[in-house]
Amino acid sequence: MRSGEELLRRDAELLWHPYSSLTQPAPMHLVTRADGVRLQLDDGAGGSVEAIDAMASWWCMIHGYRNPVLDEALKRQVDEFSHVMFGGLTHEPAIRLAERLVEISPAPIEHVFFCDSGSVSVEVAIKLALQYQVARGNNGRTRMLTVRGGYHGDTFAPMSVCDPVNGMHSLFTGALKEQVFGPQPPAGFDRADDDPEYLAWAVAMRQVAAQYADEVAAIVVEPILQGAGGMYPYSPACLRLLRSLADEHGFLLILDEIATGFGRTGTFFASEHAGVDPDILCVGKALTGGYLSMAATLCTTDVAHTVSGGPGGALMHGPTFMANPLACAVALASIDLLLGQDWAGRVASISAGLSAGLAPAASLPGVKDVRVLGAVGVVQLGGPVDVKRMTDAVLRRGVWVRPFRDLIYTMPPYVCTDEEIATIGHAVTEAIAEGN
């Protein structure tokens, strides 16, 4: 067996990591095992440390690592077949998963396109919206309308609707479609629809929508919680306004629930906080319980039939690994496992635990804001986090987090016990108390 030290050296020489430099690689931890909510990491000195994964591997691993039900579903499908092309061929795991997704989605959503990552599902959503408008004879409607502060993935179309500053659009000027940006909704879930900041935002948003009405095909947003753009909750009233603007101007409403879906914000989909239905819905991340890369773009019958009746006569997309049977099988098992338990009660109690555990951080020097929505807890500092120092300080307390910009945040696996949630809250709070 090769030593942890040697493997980490080869890693630094060979591998890109997310948003990484190969000449100035960031500190790296080697995972040797993952079980339940815990990661086992090589400590680089022949030993190992254990940590609760407070990130659920970036929103995905809701039922924990090596979940026996998911392991079993995957093994069963391996014994049947692992993959077949989806052109001209179909299979029961895909059909059953599509049925289940349509069942759990907002009522008007009736059709499913499977793909292999969240970014691609957003690409497909945008493509659907563009083809929809062409089919309706609205050929000038080629732009997306969104709000600042969003994150929708890293391929080019999703990148074009990410926040222009956080998304570093300046690096890709000329290569990136110029979309229409409205202001970021005012911060805070609990903002009423007669709140002055909400009203000011609504006026600005109405104005942008009206100004670009002839150019816009669809509104695309993350409902209620902007994720990687800043872990930023906003009020359901804002989402309701976007729905009404879409209806007024003939835009489609694309809701990107890749991070927020599957119960994370306290409702099964975040759009349920607002009682708003999308025309197109993107899901990913927790879809397979974190086991395999899979995402889906869902749409209404109006969208599906209009696009299918348009000039192309088809939705022009078809990934090689579309509807991979292993991913379908494990996704189905993950959804059934979730629905078969009191997931809302579990998320509510994680929410209460994170609120209690992180509350003391609010009064620490250097802390600007503490916020919790569903099973997501966020501490925002007054300036950039020293990522290495903070990661290590939290890790010494038995918890894995991955801060970015000015944010230290957690979205734990739903299978964390109350005690483990308390450990996460304390670890983050104590690490911040130590100084940034």
Ligand SMILES: *Cc1c(COP(=O)(O)O)cnc(C)c1O
């Ligand atoms: C992670 C994420 C994506 C991109 O998904 P990938 O699987 O990383 O391509 C898109 N939208 C949102 C809201 C996300 O959180």
